[in-house]
Amino acid sequence: MSADLVRILDGNIFVLSYDSGDLEATPTVPCGFFSFDTRFLSLWRLSVNGERLHPLAMDDSRYFEVRFFLVPGAPTHYMDAKVSVIRERSVAGSFEERLTVLNHAGEPAEFTVRIEADSDFIPLIAVGQQWERAGRVYKRVEDGCLRLGYEREKFRRETLISTTEPAQVDEHGLTYNIRLGPHEQWTTTLHVRGLVLRPDGQDSREHVHPGRRRRSKPQLEQDLKQWLDKAPQLNCDWEPLTKTYRRSLVDLAALRYSPLTLPDESMPAAGLPWLATQTGRDPILASLQALPFVPDLSVATLRMLGIDQGSVLDDFRDEEPGKILREFRYGELVAFEERPQSPYYGSADVTPLYVILLDEYERWTGNAVMVREFEDEARAALHWIDEYGDIMGNGYIWYQRRNEQTGLENQCWKESWDAISYRDGRLPGLPRATCELQGYAYDAKIRGARLAREFWNDPAYADRLEREAAELKERFNRDFWVEDGEYYALALDADGGQVDALSSNIGHLLWSGIVEESRAAKIAEHLLGPRLFSGWGVRTLAKGEARYNPLGYHVGTVWPFDNSLIALGLRRYGFTTEAALIADSIIEAAHYFKGRLPEAFGGYDRELTTHPVQYPTANSPEARSTGAPFLLLRTVLGMEPYGDDLVVAPRLPERFGRIELLDIPGRWGRIDAIGYV
Secondary structure (H helix, E strand, O other), X not given: OOOOOEEEEEOOEEEEEOOOOOEEOOOOOOOEXXXXXXXXXOEEEEEXXXXXXXXXXXXXXXXXXXXXXXXXXXXXXXXXOOEEEXXXXXXXXXXXXXXXXXXXXXXXXXXXXXXXXXXXXXXHHHOOOOOOOOOEEEEEEEOOEEEEEEEEOOEEEEEEEEEOOOOEEEOOEEEEEEEEOOOOEEEEEEEEEEEEEOOXXXXXXHHHOOOOOOOOHHHHHHHHHHHHHHOOEEEEOOHHHHHHHHHHHHHHHHHEEOOOOOOOOOEEOOEOOOEOOEEOHHHHHHHXXXXXXXXXXXXXXXXXXXXXXXXXXXXXXXXXXXXXXXXXXXXXXXXXXXXXXXXXXXXXXXXXXXXXXXXXXXXXXXXXXXXXXXXXXXXXXXXXXXXXXXXXXXXOOOEXXXXXXXXXXXXXXXXXXXXXXXXXOOOOXXXXXXXXXXXXXXXXXXXXXXXXXXXXXXXXHHHHHHHHHHHHXXXXXXXXXXXOOOEEOOEEOOOOOEEOOOEOHHHHHHHHOXXXXXXXXXXXXXXXXXXXXXXXXXXXXXXXXXXXXXOOOOOOOEOHHXXXXXXXXXXXXXXXXXXXXXXXXXXXXXXXXXXXXXXXXXXXXXXXXXXXXXXXXXXXXXXXXXXXXXXXXXXXXXXXXXXXXXXXXXXXXXXXXXXEEEEEEEOOEEEEEEEEO
């Protein structure tokens, strides 16, 4: 996705436009107004007297609204504009646009203002791909409104466009013929609603929760203020860190999403544009990263994912009892089971991560009620690890899709087809057991044992989980250790052989605690060595591996969330200087992205580029990258809950200077953390 697109959002409702405010979707530019996995506007083009408009300035200081200041034609240095247009847009509840035309001349003037509108109703999951429409499109003018629609059997979506000022409405847009006196102005407001219709013409969402209303713009403004006021306040000598922290807080607020089945709580949507929906991995990790700052996100995440926890064997959806979903979508392809995301369970890492988040939430908040509320879900998740995750019966989590047609082949966090490879570039057969999955399983068992002993009154179960964790750690350190390279293999193949590529996954092993103490120094050396560390962060795949590509999605790029977990893992094993270096590098990279870390960026050596290189189709904002600065702050400040107290042991990068993080919420109430070099 082009980094230059202007984006506003409210959870899974968002608009992507050019800097003029126009929406003109192409196969390579995903402009549009999107809601509930459907593009409801693919064309929204403004002209005055037949001329396109060009931007003078833009104000996008709030995540849910933007103002464009425009003039017809191309602005020049030798001619004063006689007319200008202010285009104010928001997505508070729906798409709303307020147009103001200003006559700057000292005499009357007539203007023809035209909005061209259309929709392809493409499912979000199909944007940028070849897609043949199976239903019919219709357009109608009725009661002064333009109604664009799409229908395929009982599946219906409509875009309803209305205006507060009289207009000539046709099937292709709206036209206003206006006359303004000297220095007068004219204003109209256009409302665009995306409707998810039942066969009877009623919006499906209103029937799931009757009377449910999306928040208005004043409510969003007030909500954002309360969100920022409630979060810990950061004072720091290094301006890029304070800017990134503020940007991350705002972006996390923007990504909050209330699923239809949980209308009164918000969990993070995964990211714009491709994953503006409910997922499993992304909200778990983002909630975990943000726990010391906004702990309430974890509650909604745990509850929503618990509601949809797998209960049956379903090959099409890769569903198994106890398994936590990967993704839930509402679009056409899912409705007709051409894709399995209704929901889809094809991820092997999310289920142990669910247990990890539940335990971490209690450690920070002391909320024992929640731990008891989700006991059944956590037990089911732990049972899944051994009953269904261990496909080969040898004590490891493996993955192999049941849905051979449309399921994911790789079901770890590195999901792209070429992400798991041997050093020489060959791809292993299935099933596969990636190394970090074993770390997550180990951590989930250790944490599950604590929960069972302290909250579930089941010491026998706790003893069993601890015994299994110890056996897993011993087995893992035997089978995954690559002797000639002194690192852990990326995975085991179906024959038990090592998939021996050097990757960032080894940093997740430090975070989980599965690494033997005697080997931790070598892992840290690899992570900060020239093959993995670019100078901007740790690459997903090391230079020198056959499939390494600095612009390969999971085979050489730098992922901020990945680095945040690696930094915390380094800190866990005592490598505070190395953890601080990663934090320093990622926050500096954020400075070049105006404080908003993208999903991923290029893995080029720092010496080759003066700034980090944008990955062309990265989600941004993206929940896990938005959460990365929070976890990096926790890491360099050395913040860890210890009983009912917060322990702070700062080890800061030199240019961070002095840090004050004030009013950190937790089981201790509110407390401050102060660190300095």
